[in-house]
Amino acid sequence: xxxxxxxxxxxxxxxxxxxxxxxxxxxxxxxxxxxxxxxxxxxxxxxxxxxxxxxxxxxxxxxxxxxxxxxxxxxxxxxxxxxxxxxxxxxxxxxxxxxxxxxxxxxxxxxxxxxxxxxxxxxxxxxxxxxxxxxxxxxxxxxxxxxxxxxxxxxxxxxxxxxxxxxxxxxxxxxxxxxxxxxxxxxxxxxxxxxxxxxxxxxxxxxxxxxxxxxxxxxxxxxxxxxxxxxxxxxxxxxxxxxxxxxxxxxxxxxxxx
Numbered sequence: 001x002x003x004x005x006x007x008x009x010x011x012x013x014x015x016x017x018x019x020x021x022x023x024x025x026x027x028x029x030x031x032x033x034x035x036x037x038x039x040x041x042x043x044x045x046x047x048x049x050x051x052x053x054x055x056x057x058x059x060x061x062x063x064x065x066x067x068x069x070x071x072x073x074x075x076x077x078x079x080x081x082x083x084x085x086x087x088x089x090x091x092x093x094x095x096x097x098x099x100x101x102x103x104x105x106x107x108x109x110x111x112x113x114x115x116x117x118x119x120x121x122x123x124x125x126x127x128x129x130x131x132x133x134x135x136x137x138x139x140x141x142x143x144x145x146x147x148x149x150x151x152x153x154x155x156x157x158x159x160x161x162x163x164x165x166x167x168x169x170x171x172x173x174x175x176x177x178x179x180x181x182x183x184x185x186x187x188x189x190x191x192x193x194x195x196x197x198x199x200x201x202x203x204x205x206x207x208x209x210x211x212x213x214x215x216x217x218x219x220x221x222x223x224x225x226x227x228x229x230x231x232x233x234x235x236x237x238x239x240x241x242x243x244x245x246x247x248x249x250x251x252x253x254x255x256x257x258x
Contacts, residue, residue, distance in 0.1 A: 002031065002081025006073055006104040008097040010090040010116015011035075013126075015199035016042040018117050026114050030084040032076040034069065038088030038225060040200065051080070066096065070103040077109050090118040094144050094169055118142075120167045123198030123227045127205060127237040131165050136232050139164040145171020145178070145228070152177050160185045165231035172224040175214060182210045182230065191234035196226040207237065 009026050012018035027033065027046035035044065037056025044052050055064045055072065064072065077083045091097030091113065101111050120142045121131060131140040141159040145152060145168045152174045159166045160181045171178060172194075182190060192213040196204045208216040210230070 002079075003110065004074075004077035004108065005082045005110040005112070006077055006085060006100070007082065007112045007114060008085045008087065008091045008101055009114045010092075010095075010118075011039045011043055011086050011088050012117040013089055013119035013122040013199045014038070014040055014197060014203075015126075016040045018122060018199060019043060020114065020116065023114050023116065026084055027086070030082050031080040032083045033086055034072060034076075034083065035086040036088055039086050043086065047084070050084070051076075066099070070100060073100060073104055074107045074109065077104070087116070088119065090116040093118050093120065093142065119198060119227060120169060123195050124167065124193070124229050124237075126199045126203075127193065127195060129193060129229055129237045130233050131167070133233055133236070137163070137165045140167060140231075141165070142167045142169065143171075144169055145174045156181055160187065165229065165233050168228040168230070170224070171228050172222075172226050175217065175228070178228065178230075179210055179214060187230075190230060191232060193229045193234040193237055194222055194226050195229070196222050196224075198227060205237075207234065 007026050009023050024046050027043065030047045030050040032051045032053065033044060033047050034053045034055045053072065055069050073083050073085060085100055087095045087097060089095065097113065101113065104111050124131060132138060141155065141164055143153050143155045143159060143166065147153050156168065156178060168178060188209065188211045190210050192210055193205060193207045194213065194217060204220065204222055206216045206220045206222050
């Protein structure tokens with residue numbers, strides 16, 4: 001008899017080595033893994049005996065809608081046992097992990113959460129951008145660029161008025177609107193960095209100011225998935241960008257990890 005259980009697990013920002021040790025152990029114990037589009041597929045090697053089901057969503061394409069994913073979780077848990085819901089970054093930061101936990105509990109499943117390293121912090125850090133720095137930035141905002149109503153979050157207006165670092169996820173489709181709000185606040189020369197596929201071998205980045213970033217994005221053909229970072233701390237990356245190198249990405253053998 002399999003005990004029906006759901007674990008919502010954060011896969012980290014993209015580099016397969018940035019999953020936690022507890023996350024690896026969770027995958028090893030999985031009977032079924034439901035994974036998202038932003039999850040590095042190499043992580044599935046940690047669950048070689050589990051059934052792998054892709055349930056990712058991208059703009060204009062949904063393999064499954066959220067209600068269907070919820071039903072898949074419950075169905076597979078009762079049929080096979082331990083279901084791991086593998087999500088990019090941290091599952092409780094714009095990941096709908098809380099909704100899936102709530103649905104699973106209502107349907108009698110045991111539940112657990114294993115946090116992941118959020119792309120909001122790790123992707124900028126990979127390029128040397130500190131979200132806070134003494135004398136420069138005392139706080140930061142992490143905002144979704146697109147709400148459930150497909151609109152730009154109103155919090156961006158408030159963030160543009162502050163001196164904090166602003167990190168916008170899922171905002172590339174709203175870049176023109178975002179730039180306009182910062183210009184209204186007179187922040188034309190504020191540094192901006194945009195990182196696509198951060199911490200992976202496909203990482204691309206572009207740097208500029210509120211005034212120049214749209215043109216530079218077009219020149220370098222930067223697109224989603226990408227993270228937008230706005231604030232004086234972005235200058236930290238600009239100063240060292242010529243010497244930045246990408247760390248080799250690989251998955252350690254299981255016996256060396258657990």
